[in-house]
Amino acid sequence: MTANPAPPLRADARRNRERLLAGAATLISARGADVPMEEIAQHAGVGVGTLYRRFPDRHSLIRELAADMFRRGIAIAEADPGGLTGWDALVRLVRFCGEPELGALASALRPWLAEHRDADAELRDLTMTWLDRFERTVRRAQDEGAMRADIDGADLLNFISLVSCRMPELSAEASRDATARYLEIVLDGLRV
Amino acid sequence: MTANPAPPLRADARRNRERLLAGAATLISARGADVPMEEIAQHAGVGVGTLYRRFPDRHSLIRELAADMFRRGIAIAEADPGGLTGWDALVRLVRFCGEPELGALASALRPWLAEHRDADAELRDLTMTWLDRFERTVRRAQDEGAMRADIDGADLLNFISLVSCRMPELSAEASRDATARYLEIVLDGLRV
């Protein structure tokens, strides 16, 4: 099992795959992990057949979405620009969580993850790594005495995920703006 | 149309009606406005027939739930214990919003309300009255200079509703606790 032959995708197929993932993320953020496969295909401008050829079932599509999301979060947490105080690093991280591609998607995937995470080793690992990176940042800020100590990383992540959820009755931009504003208030509330 | 004959319900029927409403509120808070009617009936310990006899369709059931919810919120906002500063009145009101019967239900009904509110005059009125009472309290706190001025009542209500949503992966008590804790942080963030 050292190397899968993995025939490279044709150019158009790769393009469609990207479109499917991006479109699915948007759609799922707004409507939950159970949007019809047909809509996901339509939204990406392809037929359902194409969707099913690339992802054999809904599970494998969402799995991919979730994994990407965690990887992005971890990458951001690890890409410390340097010279930041713990508090500033936390602020930076929380603001990134306000981005729809992270926060809104994470919110929408919550129920799905709660149900499927445990059955998938890689996903479990990614979850734990992401949580660890987040907690590390929180602890730094707390150790400095800059952040209130009565809430831990997991709890804060949970909190943020509630606030970051996509509000479908608002436009995409309005929803994103609202989330950003609310997160600033949360940050104010976290300051000692 | 001055008076509807409205034959009074038999005692057992009235009891079942209450159970249905209470159970539906709990179930819908956790799973959204589209839980199967059958489950709602089961949860209340009655058959679907009974549910449908009392509420001819899902719409009329949810309508009732929503109206009750607004009435409770309005009653609380209007029951000022007196002698409170604007800020303290706001804190009191926000904490009430953390109660599952208000906040979690409001969160769950959001999508439904967004779609059906406009077609129902009474519901529209209740929404506006509730919003008005809430905004009034917010403005009092802001006029005192106790609360940040860059967020208005409607926006804060929206914010609170995100935070108050039932977290189904947690037990009812844990979810309620978490909401309460998060709201305290929000309140801290709202303080000037």
Add this chain to the structure above:
DNA sequence: GATAAACGGACGATCTTCTTCCACTTGTAT
């Protein structure tokens, strides 16, 4: 004890979504 109200839950109808399949199209290597 009579009677009207209320009850439960099986059932047929309807609607939704999944997933497969195959005739047709397109990228790519020669």
Add this chain to the structure above:
DNA sequence: ATACAAGTGGAAGAAGATCGTCCGTTTATC
């Protein structure tokens, strides 16, 4: 330019879920 393997769209059959009705039985009330 050509051939062919890879890719595509979308119709259609299968599977399931949910709705709301109906009626024989139970129960509150007088």
